[in-house]
Each structure stands twice: as structure tokens, then as C-alpha cells.
Amino acid sequence: TQLLEQSPQFLSIQEGENLTVYCNSSSVFSSLQWYRQEPGEGPVLLVTVVTGGEVKKLKRLTFQFGDARKDSSLHITAAQPGDTGLYLCAGPISGGSNYKLTFGKGTLLTVNP
């Protein structure tokens, strides 16, 4: 069972367009993280959202955590070819002796010049 569902799975757009990718769950998360992974490399953290309703901005990237802390979105304004990559959301699962991190399957973004 996939705890974090990401959509869309693939996205191909032209430079300058705006886009939004989503990370949804039926479970409540204490926090969610967004990572970007480029080909041949490991994921790199973009942002962590902690508070329900929180909005964080990182240059042209805007991240939002849902009020109920079950979902998050990433909006990119005026996408550039350098934004190309796999975008992953991740959330912690802890309970008893479990301290796991679960990832969504990712959104593969291609920004064409």
C-alpha cells in the first residue's frame, strides 16, 4: 500500500510554463519533505513543511502543506530546463519502535527549452 500518492507521474512542459504537482495521503503526517533527484544522483532536500496550512517559498518554487496535514503541493512558476528532475515527497512514520521514512513514487518533470 502506497501511503503517499504523487500526481502526475510524468509531466512534460515548455520553458516558462507554470505547474503544480501533488502529494496526497489518507494518513496524517507530522511533516512532509520534498526532494529533487537528478539523473545519476541521490535525492536532495528542497524543503520540509511542518505546520498544517504552511506555505514555503524557495525562489520560483512554492510548497504548501494541507490544513489537515494529509497532503502537500509543489508549484513551480515559470519553469526552466534546470528544474528538470524527479520530485519526491516523503513523510516520517513512527509508532512503537518504528522510525521509517516513506516516499511517494515521484513526479518526473521535463522542462523543454
Next chain:
Amino acid sequence: EAQVTQNPRYLITVTGKKLTVTCSQNMNHEYMSWYRQDPGLGLRQIYYSMNVEVTDKGDVPEGYKVSRKEKRNFPLILESPSPNQTSLYFCASSFSWASSSYNEQFFGPGTRLTVL
């Protein structure tokens, strides 16, 4: 430079031949974990370690072993590799873990393993 290193980066082996993928971090992180990444399945956690001598299973631990004898090292051992373990493997570390953790996971560069 703060980093997570993995070796080897690429490995082609045959079924049943024991192998070890090493992972080392120089950030004095307590939490370390191993993931495998497969097309259509995403990143899945294999094992994790809260600290030295404390390890536990992730979501897909079958066929793998780990050890954490030192804080900086967290090797992944495949005692008898099989073709279904062909995958891209990532080691990651973070400062610690808390119920409301927002600690950044630092990932290594990955090890591409092919089991024939």
C-alpha cells in the same frame, strides 16, 4: 566536505555470490538507512539504524543484512544475491530521528547493482 559515500558505484555480479556495499558518512549523524529505487516502485526503505548497534527492518528487508558497529559506517550485505535484487541502492543519513522530525536526509550517490 559533508557527505555520504558509497562503494562501489556500479557492480555486476552473479546469483549467489555474497557482496557488500559500503556506506560512510562524515557528519556524525545518528540515523542511517538504505533504500532501493526501482522503476514504477519508487524509493523503498530496506533497513535503518537509529544509532550504533541499533538496526531495524524497513519495508523490504528480505534478502538483505546490515550492521552498525561504528557511527559513521552502515554496510549493506547481500548474502546470496538474486536477480530480483537488481536495483539502484541509496544510503542516507540524518542527524537524528524524532516523532515530529524534519531532519534532512543526506543521500549518497547511489550504487547500481546488477545480479545475473
